[in-house]
Amino acid sequence: MAKRPTLKTIGQLTGLSHVAVSKALRDAPDISVATKKRVKKIAEELGYTPNVAARNLYLQRTSTIGMVVPAMGDNTAYDLIFNEASAAAAALGYCVMLGSSHRSTHLEERHCRMMVGNQVGVLIVASCTSDVSRIKAACGPTPVIFIGGKTAPGEKYTLLCDYRHSGALAVEHLTGLGHRDIALLTYGPENRTILQKEEGFARAMEERGLVPRIIRTGCAANAMQAGMDAAALLLEQDSLPTALWCASDYMAIGAISQLKLRGLSVPGDISVMGHDDLYFGLYPDIGLTTLHTPMAELGQAAVELAVALMERGGQEQPRQVFRPSLVVRSSTGAPPTLKKGS
Numbered sequence: 001m002a003k004r005p006t007l008k009t010i011g012q013l014t015g016l017s018h019v020a021v022s023k024a025l026r027d028a029p030d031i032s033v034a035t036k037k038r039v040k041k042i043a044e045e046l047g048y049t050p051n052v053a054a055r056n057l058y059l060q061r062t063s064t065i066g067m068v069v070p071a072m073g074d075n076t077a078y079d080l081i082f083n084e085a086s087a088a089a090a091a092l093g094y095c096v097m098l099g100s101s102h103r104s105t106h107l108e109e110r111h112c113r114m115m116v117g118n119q120v121g122v123l124i125v126a127s128c129t130s131d132v133s134r135i136k137a138a139c140g141p142t143p144v145i146f147i148g149g150k151t152a153p154g155e156k157y158t159l160l161c162d163y164r165h166s167g168a169l170a171v172e173h174l175t176g177l178g179h180r181d182i183a184l185l186t187y188g189p190e191n192r193t194i195l196q197k198e199e200g201f202a203r204a205m206e207e208r209g210l211v212p213r214i215i216r217t218g219c220a221a222n223a224m225q226a227g228m229d230a231a232a233l234l235l236e237q238d239s240l241p242t243a244l245w246c247a248s249d250y251m252a253i254g255a256i257s258q259l260k261l262r263g264l265s266v267p268g269d270i271s272v273m274g275h276d277d278l279y280f281g282l283y284p285d286i287g288l289t290t291l292h293t294p295m296a297e298l299g300q301a302a303v304e305l306a307v308a309l310m311e312r313g314g315q316e317q318p319r320q321v322f323r324p325s326l327v328v329r330s331s332t333g334a335p336p337t338l339k340k341g342s
Contacts, residue, residue, distance in 0.1 A: 005046040013042050065089055065306045066115035066123040068099045068108055071221075077276050077295050078126060081147070084299030085124065092307050096124075103128050103221055112138040121310040124302045127151055130192045143309050147302050149193035157309070159301055159320045163193055166275060166291050166324045167200020170245040173289070173326055174271065175208055178338045181241040183213040183234065185251055187226040197247055197275070213241060223247070227254025235262055242270060242335035249274035249290055256286075256331070267333035277327050287330030294322045 007018035014021065016039070024031045024039035067085060069078040078100075086096045097120060099111030105128050115123060116139055123139055125132075126148045132155065136144060145157040153160060167184075174182050184201045186194050198214050205212035217233065218226025227246055231254070234240045246252035252274030256266050266272050277292035301320055 005043075005048045009046065010039060010042055010048060014039055062119050062121040062310070063094050064118070064120045065094055065096050065303065065310075066099070066112070066118075066120035067096050067125075068101060068111045068115070068123065069126045070101055070103045070108075070128045072098075072100045077278060077293060080278075080295040081126070081299040081302075084296040085303050088300045088303040089307075092303070094303070094307060094310075096303075101128055105129060105134060109134045109138045112144075116140060116142050122306040124306060129189065143306075145302055145305055145309075147298055149196055150191045152192070153319065157305060159298055159305070159322065161193075161293060161298070162321050162323045163196035164200030164203070167197055167202070168204045169291055169324065169326050170273060170275075171201060171204035171208070173273070173328070174243045174245065174332065175210070177243075177271065177332060178334045179241075179243040179271065180210055181213075181335075182210070182243045182245065183215060183241045184245050184247070185227060185230040185255060186214065186216045186247040187218045187220055187223060187251065188216065189219065194247065201245065220248075223250040224254035224257075227251035227256075228258040229254075231255040231258035235259075240270060242337075243332070244270065244272045246272065246274050249276045249278045249288060252288055252290070252331075253286070256288075266331050269336060271332040271335070273332050275324070289329045289332040290327050291324040292327045293324050298322055 007021045010021045011018045016024070016035070020031065021039055024036045025043060027036060067082060069082065070076070072079050072082070082096070082098055089096045097115055097118065099115065101108035101111060108128050112123060112125070112135055120142065122143045122145060124145045124147060125135055127135060127146060127150050130150045130152065132146060132151055143157060145159065146155050147159045149161040149163045151158055151160065171182065182205065184198065186198060201214065202212040215230050215233065217230045227250070231244070244252070244255055246255055252272050256272050259266060259270060259272070264270060274288050274290040275293070277290045
């Protein structure tokens with residue numbers, strides 16, 4: 001295998017020291033234009049690329065941000081966050097080292113320790129659970145930015161989602177259509193995100209004099225199956241409401257699948273809405289009404305905060321809270337009783 005060209009390699013060909021070569025490549029003002037052109041031409045011919053790790057070691061700095069999320073893939077919102085964070089970091093001259101914990105607290109902790117060992121400047125963590133003590137212990141003095149809804153707002157650096165607001169929006173939309181019998185479908189494991197959705201839903205229902213119905217089944221790792229199981233349970237108990245709000249879009253798709261298997265139409269017989277606004281807007285035949293979580297904005301804000309901490313030290317940053325917004329499509333409508341009476 002051919003050796004990677006270095007500053008010394010270029011220096012040998014140009015008769016310059018490696019320090020002068022480095023300055024020429026960085027357009028230092030004390031290097032002549034002719035020398036810069038000659039050095040850059042040879043560097044290009046050799047296929048030279050800077051050794052960022054060595055440079056950072058010399059300068060005692062890092063250009064890497066660590067990021068640990070519970071899962072990646074089309075059935076989560078975390079890939080949206082990472083894509084935005086990665087692009088935002090690259091635009092600022094940084095890269096993002098990603099680790100997926102597969103919803104395992106043990107692997108989550110291990111990723112954090114390995115990233116700290118690899119000298120990341122800051123970690124951005126969407127934690128698996130609301131208990132982040134193990135994460136903080138693993139990261140030591142390295143700053144940690146917690147994102148999402150599971151982390152308590154008292155942590156030093158947090159970018160949170162207001163999921164109580166989600167409950168208020170869901171109830172406002174469905175009651176505005178005339179629904180009074182509404183159920184919220186959620187899943188385990190219990191965490192601040194789930195609890196906030198349940199609390200926001202219950203409060204909004206009670207404010208309108210309505211009885212909140214909350215059914216928690218299955219787990220986040222298989223949200224679609226959880227939705228199917230919850231809908232099946234309501235059908236077996238003969239207690240199907242006129243509207244369902246589901247903790248995630250995938251849970252909503254599972255519920256809709258089960259309802260259609262039983263011969264029911266959405267929204268003809270029952271309205272269904274989800275949460276997250278992942279990819280289902282691309283499929284008109286599904287037309288899922290949902291709550292859009294600003295994942296792109298969250299990812300960009302996390303990187304901006306990380307870079308601020310790395311470049312300016314431990315200056316306090318204001319806590320940021322992001323609010324979901326309603327996206328109305330075709331899976332919600334007036335309850336059957338109102339349709340018949342109209």
